[in-house]
Structure formats: structure tokens, C-alpha cells
Amino acid sequence: MQFNHLMLDVIKWRKEIHQHPELAFQEHKTSNKVATLLREFGVDEVIEGIGETGVVGVIKNGDGPSIGLRADMDALPMQELGESQHKSQNQGCMHACGHDGHTAMLLGAAKYLSEHRSFNGTVYCVFQPAEEGYAGAQKMIDDGLFERFQMDAIYGLHNWPGLPAGDIAVNEGAIMASVDTFEISVEGKGCHAAMPHLGVDPIVYASELVLELQTIVSRRLSPLESAVVSVTTFHSGDAFNVIPEVASLTGCVRCLAPETRVRVEALIKEYMDSVNTAGKGVTAKLTYHKGYPVTKNHKEHAHIVYQNALSLVGENKVHLNLDPSMASEDFSFMLQACPGAYFWLGVDKAGEETVSLHNPYYDFNDDVIETGIRFWCSLVENRLLKRD
Structure with a gap:
């Protein structure tokens, strides 16, 4: 040639x-x-x-x-x-x-x-x-x-x-991973920051959720499975003296096997259910978007x-x-x-x-x-x- x-x-x-x-x-x-x-x-x-x-x-x-x-x-x-x-x-x-x-x-x-x-x-x-x-x-x-x-x-x-x-x-x-994205809204009860006992702080529970999501890879999947769960944004509140009503998270999930992809999605939903059934006055809502396989x-x-x-x-x-x-x-x-x-x-x-x-x-x-x-x-x- x-x-x-x-x-x-x-x-x-x-x-x-x-x-x-x-x-x-x-x-x-x-x-x-x-x-x-x-x-x-x-x-x-x-x-x-x-x-x-x-x-x-x-x-x-x-x-x-x-x-x-x-x-x-x-x-x-x-x-x-x-x-x-x-x-x-x-x-x-x-x-x-x-x-x-x-x-x-x-x-x-x-x-x-x-x-x-x-x-x-x-x-x-x-x-x-x-x-x-x-x-x-x-x-x-x-x-x-x-x-x-x-x-x-x-x-x-x-x-x-x-x-x-x-x-x-x-x-x-497999040569490239799948990618899915998620949006999580944690709704509590807003109040004056000087009187937190009168509200339910969504930032605290959303922060706990960020840490819990990291255990999906480290504790809930086999060490032989490849996955990444990343929380990439965290937004809540507008003023230093106000406990906000809502905290919002977004992130992505990447896996190298279709069955791992299904498992991670199910585990994220499990964590949402545990927040909603804990009786702590907060409500977690999940929107999960399927991306590339x-x-x-x-x-x-x-x-x-x-x-x-x-x-x-x-x-x-x-x-x-x-x-x-x-x-x-x-x-x-x-x-x-x-x-x-x-x-x-x-x-x-x-x-x-x-x-x-x-x-x-x-x-x-x-x-x-x-x-x-x-x-x-x-x-x-x-x-x-x-x-x-």
C-alpha cells in the first residue's frame, strides 16, 4: 500500500x-x-x-x-x-x-x-x-x-x-465500562440554624448517604468485580443561618460486567429504601438513568x-x-x-x-x-x- x-x-x-x-x-x-x-x-x-x-x-x-x-x-x-x-x-x-x-x-x-x-x-x-x-x-x-x-x-x-x-x-x-448516572434528593425539614432541634437536617443524612454509597464497592461487591460509584455533586442551602429543606446529590456508576451493573443499581435502591424506612423524618428520592452498556x-x-x-x-x-x-x-x-x-x-x-x-x-x-x-x-x- x-x-x-x-x-x-x-x-x-x-x-x-x-x-x-x-x-x-x-x-x-x-x-x-x-x-x-x-x-x-x-x-x-x-x-x-x-x-x-x-x-x-x-x-x-x-x-x-x-x-x-x-x-x-x-x-x-x-x-x-x-x-x-x-x-x-x-x-x-x-x-x-x-x-x-x-x-x-x-x-x-x-x-x-x-x-x-x-x-x-x-x-x-x-x-x-x-x-x-x-x-x-x-x-x-x-x-x-x-x-x-x-x-x-x-x-x-x-x-x-x-x-x-x-x-x-x-x-x-470487556474493554470499556458501562456508565449510568443517578440523582438523589434528600428532603428534610428546614429551620433556623440556631435551632436545629426544630427541623430535620437533610445535609446530615445526605452526607451519611455519600459514605454509605462508597461501601457498595468496598463491602457489598466481590473484590473480583470491577465497579466505580462516584458522587460528583452535592448541593444544599443558600444561607449560613438556615438549615435547608433539601439536599441533592448526583453521580455515576461504572461497571465492567452487565450483572455487576444490575447489582449496583439494586444496591443503590436498597440504600434509598433504608433511608425512607428509618423513621428519621427524611425522604430520599432516586432517579436512575441508564447510559452506555x-x-x-x-x-x-x-x-x-x-x-x-x-x-x-x-x-x-x-x-x-x-x-x-x-x-x-x-x-x-x-x-x-x-x-x-x-x-x-x-x-x-x-x-x-x-x-x-x-x-x-x-x-x-x-x-x-x-x-x-x-x-x-x-x-x-x-x-x-x-x-x-
């Missing part, structure tokens, strides 16, 4: 996308750019508006099997603090998670595959909106992604700080990724079954609907400090773009073997 002529274009697209980031379901300019380029490449079909702002490019060559390749397009509601020449021009919005790189790499692969067609079958290039908390993957599925485009398997990658540039990591099972690879397809990576970058740069991340990813919905796998592409530059995802100084490492394109193209050509 020769990519020298392609790399300058792909890096240019990446920086243009980085300069003009768009939030969930607002990726109108980005998706229009993607669709325009796909048509210029000679892709057989370009379908827009799937899941509001999603785009699917279809590349056909014969009647063989089919494969889906997915890239996410949305940015984060953050102010960029870096000073690159391609710094975000949209106030309060930046590509701090590398989705600009994901999109550019898949565009590069689409261009190469459309021009060379060294495969037998169909490639679906899936450009997804709204990964960052708004379940754009599920939106595309609800809009008929897998009914309209019959994929035998789908694959997704994410750039990964913490791995050397060009390294590839994949797990046979566990990103769990299909073992067969994890090994397909692993073998493809071995042939591409060599054994010393491929990792199987690293510790999963407790962060979450809505590609999990796609893996529930279609066989496939999700993997990480390392981006750390040698001798430089790692900058984490969702950091205001984060910028995608263009040095790994060629590896990403090569991976997609070799995966297609290896899975959709061309017949003479």
Missing part, C-alpha cells in the same frame, strides 16, 4: 475538522464535509442523515461478505487552551477526544479502498454523530443502520494516550483485530487483554446489535509527556494517521479476500 500521496490530504482534513468542531447532533458542517469528500472519492453510495447527522459511505466490489468501519465525529463542550495553528475557532468547543483523527483516518481509508478495490464484497464506512454522552450510535441503530446496511461485522477504533504511538490493543471481552468485544472478532495488527505493526507493538478502561463508549450499542470489536491505537510520542483525552491541551497525533489507515485497509482486504 502506498499512502505518500494521500497523507498530506488526510492531515489537512484532520486539521480542518479540528478547527471547526461541532457538538452532538450539530455536526452539520462535519458530516457535509464527509459526504462531499466521499462523493469525490467515487464511493458507490453516500447516505446522509442517519441518526440525524450520521453518514454512511458504501464501497462495493463483487458479491462477497460485508464489513463496517466506524468513526465518531463529535467534539466536546470545552475551551481549547493549546496554541496550534489549527486551534478550534468555535468558542467553548474542541476536539479533545481525537474524533477529528478518527474521521480523517476513515476518510483516508475510504479514498484508498474506493480507488483500489482490492477486496471482494462491501465496505460500509460509518461516520457517527454524538458519541460524547448522547448515544449517537443507538440513534443510528434506531434509524435502521443494521437493517439498511447488512454488515457481517463492524469494527471501531479509538486513539489511546498511555500507549506508544502506533501500538494497537484489543481485548477478548459495557463495551464488550466478540472474541472471534477481537482475534481478527489482533491478527491483523500483528501482520501490520509486529508482535512487540500489539497488546491483547490489557486492563479495560472504566471510561465508556457508545460503540457498545453497535456491538450489542452486530458482531465486531473495538480497539485502541496508541498516540504517545516518545520522550513527551502524555496528554490525556478530554484535556484542554489535547491534540491528535498525526504521526499515527498512516497506521490507522493501513489498519482499516488491511482489515478489509484480509476479511474480504478478492477472488481471481
